[in-house]
Amino acid sequence: MKKLIIYSLGLLTCYHLHAQVPVPAPDQAEPILLKGATIHLGNGEVIENGNVGFDKGLITMVSSEAVDVAGYKVIDSRGKHIYPGFILVNTPLGISEVSSVRAMSDHAEQGEYNPNVRSQIAYNTDSENIPAFRFNGILLAESTPAGGIVSGTSSVMELEGWNWEDATHTKDVAIHLNWPERMRGDFDYNTYTYSRIPNEKYDEEIAGLEKLFDEAKGYLSLSHADKNIKLEAMRGLFDGSQLLVVHTDQAKTMVESIKFARERGVQRVAIAGGDETLHIAGFLAENKVPVIIPAPHRVPERDDDDYDLPYKLGALLTQKGVSVTLSHEGMLGNSRNLPFYAGTVVAHGLGKEEALKMITSNPAAMLGISDRVGTLEKGKEATLFISEGDALDMRTNNLIRAFIKGKEITLDGRQQWLYKKYSEKYGH
């Protein structure tokens, strides 16, 4: 017995010093009212000196007037800013940890057509990226498979939970498709430059996709056929319950892929593409196709482009009526800068509240979860945070409290613990 106690103590000590990630928070125990803050609703509106109340995980009030606060634990938030939790889409969060370590990557399955592989069940709630992302305001993520032509099925996950079941916000929201390229890369070893030349296999690759989609559609209406888990996994595309996200960088293939999907009865399509979305902005707006663009923090795709094209792309598309969602490509750990991507869009032509939509209500609407998250409205989930200042600017993005479905989560993670540890060592 004595031995057991010592063991337990030892475990506890270890836990505090070396915990991988913070302890998940318990469910909301009492109604909470955040009082007197600047509230950024996420739908383009701001309420100055307003209040947000929530109970049992759901928002009970968002108001600018004095309200009945009986029974609420009041948190004075004067001078602070409240935002809906930011949503990071199209990310390997939870299924890839350190990209250069093969054993730590679970985001790209073998094979070309993998609609049936699902990120939800591989989502690692102990990923060390999670606390670092939360620290900057990202509270929801679309954990997304990559690779092949049909990469797999993504799920929206909360950045909190003991296990993937706990952390699931909405499972199986979208299937991701990497559209074949009309022009393929050609590397010149003499000059170490890339150029693009016509892809000889394009028609063949498209034929493969046509076959897959046509056969899936046929299969789903056949009265008896052998069970096919791949085709089964595509059901949601045809009944509208799932989004098809097409990844392609060329304007022509964007148009082709949208027509392809529409012709085959795919109900909801989004495009994940770069600068060329701008060339067909009218088409995208007219067809109500939402667009996921990569981080503005990248260089222009072409030498001749305006140096600020990636910065202003989001603003230009929005001005043409396209619903834009910001995302991150490349080193996963840097996705924590998502709020600053929206800030960059502000610096290059869009209002702050409009830019905020690109990481809140726009992704929520695109993923079909806007009835629950994406804006601060009565009845929606209390997934939100309080920041000392403007959360889109790194100078003032400073989270004080954050809630996921009303649960107040721990903001500090290992990075903060190490900061404290060494500050103490040096006596700073």
Next chain:
Amino acid sequence: MMKTGLATALSFLLSFSVIAQDSFPINGVKDKRANAIALINATIVTANNQVIENGTLVIREDKIESVGQNVNVPAGYVKIDLKGKYVYPSFIDVYTNYGLPAPEQSGRRSFSGPEQIASDTKGAYNANEAIKSAYNAAEEFSIDQKTAESLRKAGFGTVLSFKKDGVARGTSTLVTLAGDNDNTVMLHAGAAAHYSLNKGSSSQQYPISAMGHIALLRQTYMDAKWYQDLSPRPFTDQSLEAWLASQHLPQIFEATGWMTLLRADKVGDEFGIQYIIKGGGDEYQRVSEVKNTGAKLILPLKYPDAFEVEDPLDAMSVSLADMKHWELAPANPGILEKNGVVFAITAADAKPGDFLANLRKAVMYGLSKQQALRALTQIPASMLGVYSRVGSLDNNKLANLLVTSGDIFEADTEIYQNWVQGKLYEIKPLEDNRSGEYGLQLDGQEYNLHITGKSGSYKGEIKVNDTTDLAVNVKFDNELITMSFSTDVENKEKSLWRMSGWSTADGFEGKAEGMDGHLVDWSATFQEKLVKKEKKKEEQALELGNIIYPFVAQGAVELPKQETILIKNGTVWTNEEEGVLKNTDVLLKGGKIEKIGKGLSDKADRIIDAEGKHITSGIIDEHSHLAASSINDIATNSSMVRIGDVLNSEDVGLYRALAGGITTLQVLHGSANPIGGQSALIKPRWGVAPEDLKIQGADGFIKFALGENVKRSRNTSSIRYPQTRMGVEQVYVDAFTNALEYEKEWKAYNSLSAKQKANAKPPRKDLVHETMLEIIRGKRFISCHSYVQSEINMLMKVAEQFGFRINTFTHILEGYKVADIMKEHGAGASSFSDWWNYKWEVRYAIPYNAAIMHKEGVTTAINSDSGEMIRRLNQEAAKSIKYGGLSEEDALKLVTLNPAKLLHLDDRMGSIKKGKDADIVVWSDHPLSIYARAEKTIIEGAVYFDMEKDKEQREVIKKERARLIARMKDAKKAGAKTSLRSSAVKEDFHCEDVLGWETDLSDR
């Protein structure tokens, strides 16, 4: 018209061997015949562009016996009447591999396999496989009939042939394109020595970068000199022996464009060698620098195909630079001529079949015919010192000449004959061109007959009126002609005339048969030559675009000039004790900061109203890879390579960096090796030539690297030492120990008297040891790529052991764990703000790193290592406010004053202080805010980036693109070849990139 009997004479000549060597065995009886020929009545153009009308050229055996207007043809010579024809000296190409086997394919070098550290060449040759100086083309040369024929068709008679393989490529041989005998065609066995910056078939790992090739060349020059001075030789190196033996020959260097041309010339200058440099066809883009090399050039006529631009979406992926080059490439020779650059022309890099067309295009685009001919005859001959034998039509020179239908630089001129060493090679039968306008008399009617085209492809047409033409089938067979046509378009079969005839003094005559079966007489009388319409069109179109600097879309005709600038009423972040000053003016004069204060006035060239704006000193990036053609070489100790050798002024990344407020950057070698190459400190002076980017008088720096990259962790079959952090330490200890030994040897040698030296062996100069010594002696400073604390600590201890200090740890993501030790050692830090978790060794990187190190008293900077992040380093600095609570002023110093200190430039840059360089940024907003944009970036008083000007430039780019797209479409309509492809995009280098193809954006 052609004289009868000539055809017989020609067939006789064709079958007869001009020269035979007496020493060769004969199987039969001796059958040596005289080769005695006189070409008469020709228009003879000598290489000096003297034109001899009605000239005679007498050939005896393989040489020209006499040439001139009043030359007597001795008895017994076969006369060939060339009335109306032209005779030119045949062309010389000094850049071919004619008659040599193709070099082994170099193929792709795998980076996933084990490295090849040493040379694979068997035998007593150089330690580096790319030094192939022992190769002697004469040993392998053998006539290649097929290639000879295609080159003769293009007008060539003499070529220099070498093997395009290696950095040192050995010697070439000068041969004629006669087809009979390997012995007689070879004019000069060892004609020139050849070099390049391409290791070719060598599979040895080093060198792998542009700068590595230069370093190898440099070391080889030094080795050769050392080897030469030693008697007896310390060992046998046949490559060095051959190298030394070929130094007196013309030294020919292959460049691939103006940039490598300048690099090659610079290496030559270091060793007192003036190379003859083969260019790449883009020399017009930096013509004054090219001219200043003083090098004679060998120019290819390489014109890119037009891009397919019909589809506007496709056309967007074609860069303005590529379109401009498409337009200007044919003007390259003309522009160089106007600037007084001496050059020969080669058929290399394009199909031999296109050579004449390309040459004529160059003439149309401004190359004078005189220079064109000299560049193909006299100049190449003189380059090789063989002008006494070939290159003009003078007595006693080889009878290497061309017979053409007219001026060889005109579009329709045909080469009929190519004579090589007195031997005739017929290209086309010698005949008059039949094209022209004829009056055709047939059956009492007069028709207007046009014959167009040339031998073998004539077309006929009868002009009825402006809208109606009758097609005429026409065929010539020497003196005979066959024609047919229908007089009634509506009723072709019934109105058909079939005609047969023969040539007369002024046209043709003969018999014609109509549908009624009767034969009637017909005749056609030559009236005049047809005027080419297309040619006129082309001439009209010859309005070429401007040459811009640099040669990319954002370049300009004029470079920014240094001005006196008064910036009024800004919020000035001084980075000095004064702190941030509101409503303050800054005066910039003579490239320096002249005054800071309120209410300043000056007759400035430019006044900038900065009310509501912020003024900071320019942003400085301690760690960048912009503007370099290569980043990594691969030797464990690569300290001999220099980024400064391979700067690329045309990198659009520089412009984008300017737009983010960058005024100084260190271009570092990559992190593939424990000891990397030497870096270059530059200012992004957009538009200047590579050398002018450099900061004059800056200290020398070098890259070191630790950890996963140098252990080649991602290559599981790597065998390169070191594979562990333990080995990495030993690499350093070994390098510094050896350098000290080396220093001792030299000291001992240098202390000898001149007399003693004569008997002593001098030590070998070694670029690696020299660089390591510079480090130990405090003349070169280390910036070390580093992540985990153990290795950071280790390197400081190694440095202390050898008595110096590490200047900067770059990246240094675990610096926060050893900040106190760094402080004590005196090392600075240059870190990422928040990068982490992209590989194992950065698992414990924290964004508080910079703040902790700064608070501990370490000079700390934030760097980019990225062509993207360099555009907004101010924002990265701002993260240290969020992570670690630095003051705003301290945060800004992370990307201004502190990197200036790390680069030893803080006496000149990094703050707004009187006397410092006028490197200034005007920001639209608080410089640490995400909402701030750099509106103006000023370097030494010259405005290199201006947001307003940038907007104007966008319009210029659009207009110029539209103009060129229209031209390309015209060209396509006129039959030019087009191809659907995008422009090439240069990789954005990161420190782990080996030549750009190991790029993985998810891994630094």
